[in-house]
Amino acid sequence: MSKDLISQLIDTLRCLPGVGPKSAQRMAYHLLERNREGGNKLAHALVEAMEHVGHCRICNTLTEHDECEICSNQGRDGSLLCIVETPADVLAIEATGYRGRYYVLMGHLSPLDGIGPEELGLQKLADHLDRGGIDELILATNSTVEGEATAHYVGEMAHKREIRASRIAHGVPIGGELEYIDGGTLAHALAGRQSV
Template sequence: MSFSPLIRQLIDALRGLPGVGPKTAQRMALSLLERDRQGGLRLAEALQQAMEGVGYCSRCRTLSEAEICELCSDPRRDDSLLCVLQSPADVWAVEMAGSFRGRYFVLKGHLSPIDGLGPDEIGVPALIERLEGSAVTEVILATNPTVEGEATAHYIAGLLRPLGIRVSRIAHGVPLGGELEFIDGGTLAHALAGRTLIS
């Protein structure tokens, strides 16, 4: 083909991004080369700084370049509530929703015995450690509503109950804006079982 070596190398590297196939990578490379070299250099710089500089918050284990992340060090947040999630992306999603003002703790995924991922691998001991001597009175288990996420939530709930901490699970039900006829049976069953009285 007719790409010069540097262009070929750029297209190959762009294909490492999620959702980017050969055509898209080619279009991205061309767009940067023809119209936005400054943007390309800015992206190179941002990538290098982030890949080398971003680690994990030592308190909540989300992605952060600071030893303690902004969310953990914000004095205005509620120390009594701890939301347990499966990944940093979930922290971002809950923050975007804007209604939660407590603290977070991020597991490394979910329990998956066949993949060799037990409690130690996903960071359960660190969660217990985080709770020891803390002001947390309620742990909200917000792992994914999947079989593995449920199993992980139940396992952790079993561990925390003896510690005298209130343990809750995010509600399952019909998502806002959905149409009932297109919602799966499992979700509908949960929505019915979890119904609330209209006062």
């Protein structure tokens, strides 16, 4: 063994996003000094999740089951399909009370990084659309260049199959003050104005 266990723990904690050397050190000492039980529980949860969590057969999100909870819920509206980039986006949209179904891309198109439709696995989405029963695709990818490109591409896939596609609205956030909103967002908000 080349390094001692405490240094190893500090090093491996740095694989967590947003954790630098100082936070990793603080975390390691906190667990060792005050919460060994928590540390053991965390180790167990990590092993279990890394081992057993895979992708939902239908919507592609992360789940330990063959079908995720949402896909296996018969009460959800199967005619609405919301396209998102990540499982975290599903949680965010779930919090709004949306009752349709999802498809999780697990990324976005990014030709510069060599991620085209094939690498992103859009064939699985195409098969999903071909099975029918979907009236509307809600394109809820991020409002980044890659997210917009992905939304455009998936929108085209829907049009080819004569499925309606819509893009979530972009504009001034609720509670936001115009003074502090960036120009791009404000331009979007003006272009997307709706009659009242």
